[in-house]
Each structure stands twice: as structure tokens, then as C-alpha cells.
Amino acid sequence: MPSALDRFHQVVVGRHQYAEEWKARTGGKVMGYLCTYVPEELAYAAGVLPVRIMGSHQPQSITENYIFSMWCPYCRDCLAQGLLGRYDYLEGIVFAQTCQHIRQTFDSWVTHLPMEFSYDLYMPSSLHVPLARECLAGELQSFQEALEGWTGHPIAPSDIEGAVDIYNTNRRLMTQVYELRRGLTPPITGVQAMEMVLSSMFMDKQEQNGLLRQALEELKGQPGRNSGVRLMLLGSENDDTDLVGFVESMGAQIVVDDHCTGTRYFWGEVPPGDDLLTAIAQRYVDRPPCPLKDLAERRRVQHVLTLARDYQVQGAVMVLEKFCDPHEFDLPSIQGALKEADIPMLVLEVDATIPAGQFRTRIEAFLEMIEVGV
């Protein structure tokens, strides 16, 4: 039997195969989504498998006619995968309002790759105001009705309760795995942690929960490794496991992160509450925010500083998607806060592919600087 971590890796590299096999096995529908603000729980409650649409990190030019090349490589890479037919198994696609770049991916996808179901969910941005939760709960009600229309059957409260329970368990288990990284000898690398979270975005959560429990058992007895400088990853969407492995190959270990393929995806559970949709809305309002939804209190800065302290971080690597305006706007604030906390930060601006030689020099210099305490 493969280890749980091996299985996560297999799902990440074989994500499309997994979804197709899931369909064949269950007869269910698969729905792609374009942002982690999409409330997957509701789709899952409808018997639908939600999978996050992602790029391939391969150079492409197929989107040149649809999206301006100075828009983020991630949004273009995602659309490219659709246009290349790699997501032909999807029956639906959902977008939750965040940035204009990924909206463009959604708009172009719906135009050129029409499918049974497409849904544009309004997600408020002023999450610091109480009314945002009410608005989102209302929008979730509309989303639920749309899902019911699509699948042809009602979603019972017990279905939602069940889905929330499975999703909360998933979040709790992933948090527990992350807790293991707080120690000085983490038993799991940054690459393995990223694969765990990524596979969660592609898998049936119930199945993944089994693997997460297995992973916790397997990791419990492992001695871990002390492999150098403790880093945190920050920034835009980042699913580039090669880049993470690259950083870790130079005498560092990624011990925590703040990005939407990491903690921002699974941090925080749906709280208990009589009104299920309001409770789900509360979770999405409370989760660590994307820069576009962090407007008044700079919650993200506090979240990053707390993680840095809790995970004994020595340095931060900001992986910034080229042309990602939201993160570019927050960069000076995050950098300033980390500097005050005496945590150096390296900014790596990434495209679909990375300049390995140049990055090697910069990362090595960054790590050396930390090691000698400059």
C-alpha cells in the first residue's frame, strides 16, 4: 500500500485521471472552480465533485487571442488547459468574485467552452463588515438553487450538514498535519505539504480524509529532519511544487505558508449554527483573506506574523505571480511588517515557468544571508 504522501503526489500529477475515474465510479458530475472563495461544500452536498482548475506550468500561446499577455500567467494557464481539452470531463464551472484576471478566465471559458452549468457567484469584498456575511448567505441560497436545478434534485439540510462535516474534518486534519511542521524537525517537507493541500482540491474529500488520517499515523512515528533555514511561503496562487522543491534543495525547509494553495484554502472551519448557509458564509468571511478582500484591518498581515511566530520562521519567500495586482498592492505592507519583526523576505516574481539559474543564485544568497545573520 502506498503511503498517504505518495498517494497525494499521485493525485496531484494524475488529477485529470482521478476525476475521470471518480465519474466512472460514481456516475456523478464534476464541477471546476476558479477561486478558493467558491463554497465547495454546497456542490459536494449536491453530489458533485468540485475540482480546482489550475495551470500546467508549461509554456503556451493558445490564450493569446483571449487574454492580454500582461495579465497574470496563472489565469492564462488555467484557460489554456481548458482550450487544450484537458478539462473536457467537466460538466460545470463556477467562479466566485475576486480579481479581474481570473474573472477573465471565467468569461472566456464560458464563451469558448460552454458547459451544462456555469455560475458566477457574488462574493463580497468588504468582509470586515457584518453585512457581507448576510449578503453571502443570500448568494449561497441562490447558488444552492442553481445547483439543484442543474443536478435535478433538491439538496436537503442533512446533505449540507454532511458535506460541512466532511469539509470541516478535512480542514481540521490538514491543520493537524501542518501542526507537525511547527517543531524543529518537521516530518513533512514543503513539497509534501503542498501536494497534500493540492490533492484536497482535486479529490473527493471523504476519501482524502481517510488518507489524511493515514498520513497522521504514518508521520507520527517519523523522526523528521532538521534541514536548514525555516521559511514561509507567501503570495499569489502557487501550485508549483517544482519551485518549492527547488527552494528546499538549497538548504531550506518550507514550514508554513500564506497562499491559496495552502493555509488560505483550509484555515478555519464552518462554525456551528442553526442556519447552515449563514454558517458557511461565516467561514468564508473569516478565513485568511485574499488581498482584495483585506480592506480595512490588514488581517492578512496579522495572520502572516502569527504564522511566522508559531512556526519559528527565519525568512519568507514571496512567490508573486507576474502581473498579480492584488498581491503587488499588499507587498509593501507585508514586507514592512516582516521587516519590523526581523524576518527577511525574498520576492520571486514567477511566470508559468521559472528562471531556475537566476532563482538559484538569489535563493542561495538569501539563505546565506539568513544563516550568517545579516
Next chain:
Amino acid sequence: MRPLTQYPTKPFESWGRAKELRRMRNRDLWSAEERGDVIIQGLLLEGLISLFSGFGNFGDPSYGPHYNQLLENHEALIKCMEVAETRGFARDLCSSMRCHLGQLYMDITTASPRGGTAHPHFVFQSYDCPSMAKTGQLYAEHLDIPFITVDVPFRDTAHTRAYFVQRLLEVIEWTEKHTGKKCDDEALAQGVNNEWECFVLWARLCEQQKAIPAPMDMRHLQSLRVPWANLRHKKEGVEFYRMVLDEVKERVAQGISARGYETARFLHEGIPPFFYIQILKMPAEYGAVFLGGNTFDGGAWVKHEDGTWESGQTLEEQGRELRTREQALDALADLYLNYRPHMCYTAHRPQAHLKRVGDYSVDGVVVHLDHGCNGIQTGMMEVKRLLQESGVPTTTYEGSQCDPRDFSEAQVRDRLESFFEGLGLSKVAGETTGEGEGE
């Protein structure tokens, strides 16, 4: 293309009034503090300006004379960009926002030309453009004053409407609390009425561009839009646009053209480079005109299923009377959620732009691919693709609305000249850009 026919042209008579209004606005702005008026720091150009009408005159320094002067002074403009960049802001961020941030960090924004500094009470920023919202946050942090923002959902569902209206109500209460002033609901209702009417009048003004010859070109529209940007909540703004619409209708009736010739009719889609605004007169060298483009976005439009944008009706024409604060804010929400199709229906843009080509007898389209803009830029490549697939001559040029370093005059001119000449146009001898001045 069309035969080279000479049409009559003449300067705009309304232009003098536009200049008076600009002076009035700047005078009001820089004397606001002396009068004890509320001063709001925010980029109200696009969003919800009438929301504060219940607080009397208020000052908003963001789009004051400094911004316009910088656009004329490239060296100073670039310095603004560089100051923002040295603070860590990436060069590919919205150039207008970098310009604002540079001014902010150099203490230009609030510096009165009469000496002294304005002291804004708070920052308000409507969240219609994400870059503007994030800039508002940075304003507040730098000036150390309170910040409030309102999401503009750009879709009208029961939930979004309730959320939007409730938030507008909260902003008014919040403003009362932070300024100690009471909102005059009658004045608020009047302001909302005015903003609505200015939006409608602007749409009707743009619709006059269907006439052949067009009574204005996009350069004229760009200048005539200035009072819309900062006075559309005031009666002076409404009176101005009534006057302009009458004048433009008269020009249409008399066959008065924008600049004397009309060998071809083009659209310029995307925000133009403000620091090189003369690009909007470039077709005139070929006896052609830019009819408009993103300047149409300032209108209140009803979006039809086939892509047509039709000017909406004023609140009075709708028989809608605003008696309470709630009614006023609901009407304001209606305007922003239903009558601004360029923001509400981004996926709809390609179809709308194609329809516009037919409705305005357009011969070709120029699309500006702005290096930093996210909002207006959404869907632009899809617009280009659909137009080209539909046989509409279309070209693009890359540039920036505010950063001269991202714009090559020679290359852009070369590209557009090739486009015009490829369509069979030739340069027209003599002065073709000076008539009909008004900008």
C-alpha cells in the same frame, strides 16, 4: 471608406462654461476647509459621488489640478511613478494609481495651490475597481485617517441590492459620526437625482454620435466629460449637460461636424493615454474621427439582449420621486447595478462592442491595451477577437493611461498610420485637427 467631403465645423459654445465649472470646482475644493466643509479623500471619479450630497459642499482633492498638471508634465509624472515604485509598488500596477500614490507620498495631493494643506476627514472609496479600493486603503494608512469602502456588486439580485443599499446607509451614518454633521436627506435626494440625470444626459450625448457627420469626436467627449467626473451630483453639472446636449443636437440638425471631414469613423476602445491625449485627434489627419469608445461608459445605459446600449431615463422620466433617504439610496444603487453595462456585464462586452460598430456606422476599431488597467481592460482581447472574426478592421496598440515610460509615441503613431493607410485612407492636406476645438 467614405469620400472626402468637407463638412461645416465650428467650436463648441459650451466650452467656456466647462472652464468656468472647472474653476468653480477647484475654488470650492481649496476653500472647503475655510468654510468648514467636509473633505473626502477618495477617487470619486467613477463612483457614488452623490452619496455625500447631504453634507453640503465637500472637497475631494484626488482629481484636482495637480493630477491634470502632472499629465502635462511628463518629467513630474514619471517622478510620481518612481516615488511609488521606491515604496515597493510594482511597475505593472495601474499607472493612474501609481500616479496617485506618488502624489500622496510627495504630499502633493492635499497641497493647496493657494498655500497650506487640506486635511481630509476620511477616505471613502467605492469598490468598483479593485485597484482603486486598495489605493484608498493606502491613502488612509498614509494620512492616518479613517477609511470606509463600499462594494459595488455590479449585479442586481435581492441580496446584492439589499447589501449595497444597507452599506450606503451605513456610510452616511458613519460620515455623520466622523464629521459631526447631519445628512440633509433632501439635499441627498437632489444629489442622486442630479447624478442620475447626468448619467442619462451623457448617454444621450454619446448617442448623437450616430449622426453622419458626427457632431463631436472622442477628444471633445473626453474634455466635455470633466464636469461629469466631479460635478455630476450638482445642479450646475445637470444644467451644463442639458446645455451641451442642446448644442450637440443643434450641431446634428445643422450637419456640423467634429473637425470638417469624415472619411472614416473609428472607435477607440480602452482608456486613452491621458498624457498623450492628442492621440484622439490622430484620425483627423486622415479626415477621419474617433467617435468615442470608453468615454461612452459614463452613461446610464439600458443593455438589450442583442448587445445594444440604449440611453436610460432620468428618475423624473421614470416617475420616480425620492422622498426618503432609503429611496434616494435605492435609486443610486439602481443606477450602479443596472445602468453601467461595461462594469456589470464583462462577458457581454465583445457582443456590445460589435453591436456598437453597427449602431454607430463604424469603419474600424482601435483597442488600447493598457499595461496596468484591470477594470476597463477586462474582455478587451475578446472584443478584438470578435470584431476581427466579424470582419471589422481592428488593431491594438500597447500603452498606459498614465505612465509615459510605457508608451512609445513613434511606434504607436506608426502602427495607427499603417492601420489607417491599410484601410485606404490618405493624409488630408491642410489643417484638419484644429476646427471644432473645444478641448
